[in-house]
Amino acid sequence: MKVSDAIRNRRSINLFDPAYKISDAQVHELIEAANLTPSAFNIQHWRFVWLRDAAVLKQAGEATWFQPQVTDASLVLLVCLDLKAWQKAPERYWANAPQDVATHMLDNILRIYDNNPLLERDEAMRSASMAAMTLMLKAQDMGLESCAMACDERRMAALVNLPRDHAICMVLALGKRFKDPYPRPGLLSVEDVLVTDSF
Ligand SMILES: Cc1cc2nc3c(=O)[nH]c(=O)nc-3n(C[C@H](O)[C@H](O)[C@H](O)COP(=O)(O)O)c2cc1C
Numbered sequence: 001m002k003v004s005d006a007i008r009n010r011r012s013i014n015l016f017d018p019a020y021k022i023s024d025a026q027v028h029e030l031i032e033a034a035n036l037t038p039s040a041f042n043i044q045h046w047r048f049v050w051l052r053d054a055a056v057l058k059q060a061g062e063a064t065w066f067q068p069q070v071t072d073a074s075l076v077l078l079v080c081l082d083l084k085a086w087q088k089a090p091e092r093y094w095a096n097a098p099q100d101v102a103t104h105m106l107d108n109i110l111r112i113y114d115n116n117p118l119l120e121r122d123e124a125m126r127s128a129s130m131a132a133m134t135l136m137l138k139a140q141d142m143g144l145e146s147c148a149m150a151c152d153e154r155r156m157a158a159l160v161n162l163p164r165d166h167a168i169c170m171v172l173a174l175g176k177r178f179k180d181p182y183p184r185p186g187l188l189s190v191e192d193v194l195v196t197d198s199f
Contacts, residue, residue, distance in 0.1 A: 004054035006140035011184075013145045014069060016175035030075075030174070033138040037129035041109050042093045045085045046131040046169075049078040049160045056159065061114065063155035064171055070149040071146045078156060079132045084165040086113045095150050121167065128169040147173045169199035 033047060039045060051060045051070075053199055060078075061070040070076055082088070086109050093109075094102035113120045136146045149171040 001018070006137045010136055011145065011179050011181045012147045013173075013175075013181060014147060015143075015177075016069060016072040016074065016147075016173065017178040018072040019109060020074045020176040022046070022144075022175065029142065030135055030138055031111055034051040034134045037127070037131040039130070040123035041073060041086070041090075041105060043085045043090070043109070043127065044093065044125075045081045045083075045124035045126040046126075047080045047082055047166065048106050049080060051160075059159050060151075060156065060171070063159060064149055064151045067149060069149060069173035070171065071084055072175070072178070073147070073173035074144075075173070077135070077172045077174070078151075079128055079135075079169040079172055080162065080166050081128040081169055082163075082166050083117075083120055084126050084148050085124070085197040086110075086120065093188075096141045124167070125143040125169060132172055133170055143176075144174050149173060164198045171172075 027050065034048070035044060036047070037044075051057055053194065057071060057076060060076060061067070064070050090106055091102070091111050094105045097105070113123075132148060136148070139146045150169065151171045153168045156162075156171070163170065
């Protein structure tokens with residue numbers, strides 16, 4: 001599929017076909033693609049919790065205000081971020097780079113995020129959000145569709161035993177469309193969103 005088609009065809013699906021079963025190989029392919037997403041200092045902050053067990057999905061449905069995507073989709077991922085990934089063996093993020101580049105990057109990682117929780121969170125959230133978009137576009141390429149969702153983060157965190165140094169980015173439901181979504185609800189124009197040089 002052409003990238004432009006994947007972008008144009010992607011819609012948020014509210015009703016998924018509950019009969020469609022996704023394979024482990026498909027999930028692997030999706031996550032492998034997500035890992036190619038750009039991330040701040042290549043830290044790859046994203047962590048995906050595959051909500052799989054029926055009892056877990058039932059509670060996840062409650063934590064997403066009973067939206068049907070959670071119970072009907074073929075794959076439900078809780079997109080999380082490891083806020084402290086920059087401290088966790090950061091040399092692995094630059095293991096294949098020339099030594100001088102790796103040293104420079106590691107020095108910068110440790111300097112920039114130290115004592116800067118806002119930047120630490122912003123950069124991890126940016127990176128995880130982009131990984132979610134990769135998943136959505138890869139899903140299109142694989143003949144699947146998706147819906148990004150908000151959730152009650154405290155309930156969801158308790159459900160998945162979220163580590164204290166992690167945060168939640170979004171819930172992502174993926175599967176086969178059961179019903180067409182309504183037409184795009186209201187698109188802004190290029191002029192509405194493009195600012196040249198300054199506001
Ligand atoms: C961060 C985020 C949270 C969203 N939360 C929900 C949600 O909880 N339920 C839902 O049905 N759609 C949710 N959406 C999907 C948006 O409603 C949808 O992207 C928007 O209406 C545009 O429609 P489209 O994605 O079909 O182009 C969310 C999207 C994003 C990016």
